[in-house]
Amino acid sequence: MNQATRIIAIRHGETAWNVDTRIQGHLDIPLNDTGLWQARQVGQALADEPVAAIYSSDLLRAWATAQAVAQATGAPLNPERGLRERSFGSFQGRTFEQIEREVPEQALRWRKRDPDFAPDGGGESLTMLRERIACTVHQIAARHSGQQIVLVAHGGVMDVLYRLATHLDLQAPRTWQLTNAAINRLLWTGDHGLALVGWADTQHLEDSSRDEIHS
Template identity: 60%
Template sequence: MGHGSSTRILAIRHGETAWNVDTRIQGQFDIPLNDTGFWQAERVAEALADEDIAVLYASDLVRAAETANAISRRIGLPVLHDVGLRERNFGLFQGRTVAEVEAIHPELVQRWKAREPDFEPEGAESLRTFYARSIDTVHRLAAAHPGQTVVMVAHGGVLDCLYRAACGMPIEAPRTWQLGNASINRLLFTGTRLTMVGWGDTQHLDGAALEESSDGGRDGSTPAHSLS
């Protein structure tokens, strides 16, 4: 696939939720956007209005679906949901803050913070399994649209995987990049791999973006254990 037939990917993180504010781990729990999140969704939709977008994909989790619905209304394309774009399943961690989990299972949180690739809290996906699922899904969707621009509305954890794939970062490496709510992240799919074009664009939020380390945090930091 030559450069001209590469797929342009606009990867969007969903807008803010109440659990983001509470620093609570959402995982695959279905948490809707809060008022700020709906505002962010409308802003990112406006920012994408002049893009030549061929198709709009989204995770089926409600926070991503609501963000994608705002984009759909603005650009006039239906939302195509794909479960492969879902956030990582965090098993018994879901619904709790990191502090709450640490108080109950300190040894598990230590392994989580260390980003052990094959660590699976009860009921959860391992980091390795989640990464493979996320990248395989994005490759599959992008491969169907050579030479076109595709929007994918997903989650912080999925975007983290995309960044690592595009930059050649191992999955166990600490995170040093931002994953802002309603951020626009630009990549190319060249038929075999992802490459980076631009990351973490929140200009459309006019300085009101709340940079978040995870679907469980909004303090602007990016701790290694935080996944959204």
């Protein structure tokens, strides 16, 4: 009988481009001061959890977040390109407002979550992203039957994980949060794939110690 793999999925901490609503995609943007604090907080929140391994997108904002979790838990940290954010091609480096103004036809397809729309310049469609994430998570989780692992990735990846776990269509309106450094919990089995356990736990980010970085 297949034992479930317990998955803790974490979106990276905040970046300056998150604040500016600027598309990051595969561009390597570092965490800002708030993001570094969030990374430390999520690491501390997981410090007493049994973690067999951590897998992280190799992009700096995710990797730095994962390093904080690895330092707190002592679990081995592994880079995984398959956990990268969606490639946004020519959208990368532009704000939402710029995209709406400069390429309105593409912006409309993006806003309507057209599953087959891929931005110019090597962008991925939502269908391509879902296939990549489903395959990557299957391969990782299958190695850790009966164990708990941490996946550190990006907002687009978290969105796909939620949809896979709840069997929601790619075009279904999003009603769930994709908060930076929130703790999301899922189960994976070879027979049934992903199932949702808990989502967007941010209790560790409401700690009064945050005031220390603004004092």
